[in-house]
Amino acid sequence: MRVSIDDVAARAGVSTATVSRALRGLPKVNAVTRQKVLDVAHELGYVPSPSATRLATGRTKTVGVLVPFIDRWYFAHALEGIDQELRERGYNLLLFSLGGYLHGQQRVFTEQMVRKQIDALVVLCLGLTPMELAELQRIQIPMISVGGPVKGCQGVHVDDVAAATAATQHLIDLGHRRIGHLRGGINDERNFVVPALRSEAFEATVLRAGLELKAEWIIAGDFTVTEGLAAAVRLFDLPGERPTAVFCGSDEMALGLMFEARRRGIRVPEDLSVVGIDDHDFSAPAGLSTIAQKPVEHGRRAARMLLAELDGEIGAIQEELMPFNLVQRESTAPPQG
Amino acid sequence: MRVSIDDVAARAGVSTATVSRALRGLPKVNAVTRQKVLDVAHELGYVPSPSATRLATGRTKTVGVLVPFIDRWYFAHALEGIDQELRERGYNLLLFSLGGYLHGQQRVFTEQMVRKQIDALVVLCLGLTPMELAELQRIQIPMISVGGPVKGCQGVHVDDVAAATAATQHLIDLGHRRIGHLRGGINDERNFVVPALRSEAFEATVLRAGLELKAEWIIAGDFTVTEGLAAAVRLFDLPGERPTAVFCGSDEMALGLMFEARRRGIRVPEDLSVVGIDDHDFSAPAGLSTIAQKPVEHGRRAARMLLAELDGEIGAIQEELMPFNLVQRESTAPPQG
């Protein structure tokens, strides 16, 4: 028993136009009429059909979110923030996960998937190929990136160079002179620049401090614990002296490194200091020093800008750098002996 | 320059009906005509308007997913699985996160949010209140739960009693007689039964083995690392002798416990065996023994059933128990001394 706007109109003894106005809170509706309509609508259990509204207005009240994975700390939290903001404003969140496209599968994101389905798009931590970007821009909807700079697209994220520099500098300030680095981006160098930005900042900071930069102490993984552990294995298996400190491109990698260190009896921080980036949920429990960022806030901020733009506030979408801060826990200390 | 079905029809010299049929691959369309339509559509860059299709057919080609949080291991992975299956079949995934409703905020899920927006709904690990459930069922769309039994709704999940029993029995088989338990559900006992099921299975198994069940060794948290650590603090602060083994209701809690044990110099597994449930991404790196489950598969399976039902295969949605298995790593061993 679907009830449409006509049913409400008939029952309230007014026209559909009036029902439409009354229900949407438009001005120029008599207070009595409005109340009458509201009452009838409630009584009949009327819910407007979004499909009809979409067709009539051309707006979907829906924002698309494009993510490479869902099951990663940063993405999941950013998504949470985006969702919160959208929901508060009555917008829907249509999720597109490219899940696992990094592992050889063809990524199947096409313009068709979003065309006419969403009013705006947020691209999460994703390096788009020039072709993909062009395809998206052809749709002509507001777009914003979260979690890392995407060329040709404004975004909200931390200053990765500054963050990585702060982490590295923290180790240097503690007195470390032999510093290694676990970096991300091993499978995904194409366009997503975050791993490279952090890595380059590390190198620059080490050199700036007049320290030696040992190439074999820079090991690539993909930002996950598993890869962090694998990278740590390679690092620890290296002949010769070990670094006394390691900067990891993500907390997950740092935690992977700590697990492997533990397994080998390498004490943290006595034998090895470790610092990461993120402030992952596991970092405080594990006592990991890190550069904390707040992805939920990033998501909220991005969503807010998108909604402002949709509200007609042109130019609302801007590049925005979010704050980060060093959280010093038990995994970093001055080098011993 | 939006191009509609009429433009294609005009350009191809056929009626809109024919265009519609040709593009949807319906039978009874001349091969030549179809090719002509396809060519013109491509040439014009025509993309059908989903809004119009929805209005005309009453189907949205969209499945809603209701989650309590996104940023939890199980949810994120299940979501990934659901997304994969949906995407393959050309369905959209509309995400509803009740994010943080556990922390006192009013949860704002209403029928209106999903009404006429989705063809089917998957409820992820969520205990619905009878009122909410009734409201959802009133919408009359196929519905399925994932991750835990929801009364009044078929679902796919592991047999939590069997899984918790297996974990507990593993400790007993190793020879442990003083076993503690970190359980979930501290903030969320209302309707979501998983924490309770696991906890009760633990108690039953301990008693069945003729072991003592110490109430103070059963500590409640909420399935996260942070809560696992907090629960561990309380457990370890207890006066008197400690348990030699602990079964944790989730791997996150188990890992939190291990972090705290480490901090106190309690060796795992020498002084304390630990087993969890999940096979979280961190479990292998941490060497945590666990009962492994595969949430991505759960998600896929649920989505498949939903789609089958939507394809007219009535009765496709069934309660389904998914497999689990004990993965023995370094965190469990026979009690020492």
Add this chain to the structure above:
DNA sequence: CTGTTAGCGCTTTCAA
């Protein structure tokens, strides 16, 4: 195999 013609359920001029 193809065209005509109603809708689907709203919004939005334009009049009144």
Add this chain to the structure above:
DNA sequence: TTGAAAGCGCTAACAG
């Protein structure tokens, strides 16, 4: 302040 009517872009009978 309200109503009539023309779409929005597609699908689905029903004819032919």
